[in-house]
Amino acid sequence: MTTSQSTSLDDPTAADPVVEIRNATVRFGMERGESRVLDDVSLDLERNEIFGVVGESGSGKSMLASAMLDAVVEPGILDGSITYRPEAGDPIDVLGLTTNELRTFRWEEIAMVFQGAMSSFNPVRKIDTHFVETLSAHDYDVDEGMERARGLISDLYMDPERVLDSYPHELSGGMKQRTLIALSLILEPDVLVMDEPTAALDLLMQRSIVSLIEEIKEEYDLTILFITHDLPLVADLADRIAVMYAFEFVELGPTEEILQHASHPYTRLLLKSTPNLASPIEAMRPIEGSAPDPVNVPSGCSFHLRCPLADEQCVEVDPEAYSVSDSSVSVTGSDSDSDLSPDSDATSIPNSDAGDHVANCHYWEDAPETIPMTEEWDVEGIDAIDSAPGPSRTADPLVSMEDVEVHFETEGSFLDFFSEPDTVQAVDGISLDIYENDVVVLVGESGCGKTTFGKTAVGLQEPTDGAVKYRGQDIWDLKRSGGDGTMSFDTVRRALQIVHQDPGSALNAHRRVGTSLEVPLKRWNPELDGNDRKSRIVSLLEHVGMSPAEDYIDRYPHQLSGGEQQRVALIRAMLMNPDLILADEPVSALDVSLRVEMMDLMIELQEQFDTSYLFVSHDLSNARYIAEKTGGRIGVVYLGELVEIGRPEEIIHDPQHPYTQALRWATPEPDFEGGGMGGESPIREIDVPDPTDPPSGCRYHTRCPEAREVCTREHPEPNEASAAAYHEAACFRTDDHHEYWNSPSITDGGD
């Protein structure tokens, strides 16, 4: 294990590498100087392995994907060498292929799945033409190929006829992503590169797809390079993992090694910053600082500006790959000051033995001690969630929703004037009270109605039935009657605010930050004069970490990062002095390591401004983090119904509704202790049923692993789910005397 630092291509030390990447570098000439967005990366991909590459946005991980197919977009220049070794036949020098050879090579040998499945299909052509045109472009037999396509689609748990006959927009996000996987495999490639294939999907779908990838890999004999920002997600799947930072690998090794003995400070910090269900929330810490700009990567170790272990040597000498599994340090021929010339740069040639674990850090031995994973919370650890006390929920509720329904009608087809429109029951009979200083996090899959419900709660969506009351007043009555003197619709509008998922769209692009923030202040605090307003804004900006605030005040939204825009949007909402803020997926657009920081900020502002929050999220770890820190509740929404609600203690550790249990299963966890978590998928169907035609009885019965005959007929009402306070679930299993227990199971005959 100490041998093989060989870089020679003709020396296949690996058992059976299918792709060998050597010193791959991608450069862009930019006005500010040359930028290197992939810096001398080398990698052996073993045949039939799943190799995970983890990095935050801007770490160069997508460049690596493009490089594998020699598809770096102009004007980027790719250097180095990439060798593809087919099972039979001679090795292929990918970068030496002609345009035509490359056209054949891509998709037939190495195919790729992008993150942008939503937009990877031609919107005006049906799915089947995508398959047909790919087959004919490569001179494959179309009939045979379409047979294979049908097989692939049904292997991915979809109905081939329906999918092939659809336009892309008619499929849900999860179906589009799976269809794209089928499309990538249509020419039977050996290698599949997946670049963030699940990032835009909700967790349950992510997990379902990840389990499918494992099945597909076995069945079609694939080698997979899986690129993601989500370490826990890939940890469940990959044989080996490489962590990327600043356009190069900083640590590489077998998955278990990386999880249990992460040795690079960045890997350790990344693991700690990821919201998850297992570690105590105090252990989740954001990484200070931000990732380097490609034009201006720090000298020496590129992580030294953010690294708690950094010293002189780190600034001066670029660390090479130190072998971790064996403590003998390999310092073969390291030129110091090696940053200037790429050739003399010490590089991380991974040992081709898959058992090897390397970290590019001078002090990898000290990292575990300096950056402990669980710190002193070790003992109480995992099961002892103890959330903040939370508000007393005895006084009158702030906003109360009574049996709220929102039904949308969809249009019919072309020239279809008179047929009954389909009705989407986006929200169907939810009751919920939100109190002063209360926090409720709604979780559920895309299309389950949680966003519509949230909008209804803050008066942005009128319910088709039921009532939304603000301090006892029905707000839609108030709007129609124009108010009764004590309260007007305007007051309600101000009291209920929203912070959007996409902060960019919420801010006026033509207004400077200062101006955007002044408007609400002028309106609601007319007693302040210009100077007071300015100092208020400055202090708030500084407070949320945007300093020097004077500098930020004069910027336009596009001059801010996503996180900064989100903060400005948040401050603006806060300046209205609202009683309740609806935050729709406020952190899902941010990098994993920034999420905790943003959530902390929101929680802090809540205390300062004395508001309540209604969060909408598809991510149970984020939900748990917020609810636990604020003493809030988590509400689980499925197909327009609230199926379970309770404090995080119960929802995370004692979920009663089978759907909550499925969400729990879908939430990836970094497993420091070793041993897989995973387990069988607890859902019988991957896709959410059509919301225009929800299943009878319990709406979850089509996917529920516990469903029995009675569930298809009767509709369960919310019921006390455990002895804990505020814990309710809508499932017959919470009632020990229900006829459910005598009803025959319906799951055996199913799939």
Add this chain to the structure above:
Amino acid sequence: MVTIGWRLRRLAQALFTVWAVITLSFAMIRLMPGNAMGAMMVRFEQQGMSPARARELVELRLSLDPDKPIHTAYVEYVLNTLQGDLGTSVFHNEPVVDLLAAALPWTLFVLSWSIFISFFIGIAAGALMAYWEGGKLDVGLTSWAVLMGSIPFYVLAILLLIFASYRWGIFPSGGRQPTGVEAGFNITYIRGILYHATLPVLSMLVASGVASLGMRGNSIRVLGSDYLRVARLRGLSDYTISTQYVARNAVLPMYTTLLISIGEMFGGSIVLEYVFNYRGLGLLLYEAFNQRDYPLMMGGFVLITIAVVIALLIADMTYSWVDPRAGGQNSDSY
């Protein structure tokens, strides 16, 4: 989310517009101070007719009876209009419908050529601009398009008239058909018609400026799209990519622009035909205006409105057929 039968609502909206226009024209004729009816009565009486005779004539001309109570008169007027009876022209002393029907084909002839050529040029130029984005051709064509887009068509019409007709004498300065040639399906006549229509059609080509800029933007967007990148990686031929991917997706949004510009061009034809003394619907209306020929004016007004409403209705209704995305959506967004 689109709600209940928007097609039905759209249709109702169109019908409402037509009804509103008919009502408005009734009101102008009947109720406005110094209204058409009063004006006509005065004119006939000035010509020495007895009030009774004048009244009779007015009734015939306007196809409404001044003595009837207003609501009955209104209902009758609407019914007559819907049946195509728009009264009789005062000046020409012919049914308005016949006059309009005779003039309309000439206008449609100029308009359809204008639209066809503008969009053809616009789409082609836009595609070229996008393909060489940032290059010399792009910069040149963009400036040309911006220039075209900002000149009003009548300014171009007058310039063309001055140069191509008066100065250089290449094209006739007015008229719609050659003189001294028998109307019919013969080469000389058809050539004469095209010859006379050239300058009006050229003036309307300013529309191609807007179209080409629109096309340029669409194409650039499509060229940068994810699906194009995936299509390239899948090894599709350049031909498939340019026709099935770029062209289709870039031209689609032009469809609505096209139908909307039909409406605009109809409006523009009044001035255009006046400038070129081209005897089409526009000139007819212009003259009716000068001669205070109310029945003709109102008839033309109603006709143009209905034409525009129908064009827009077709645009809306067929868009979902041209672009599958305009139909239903999936439910991920709730």
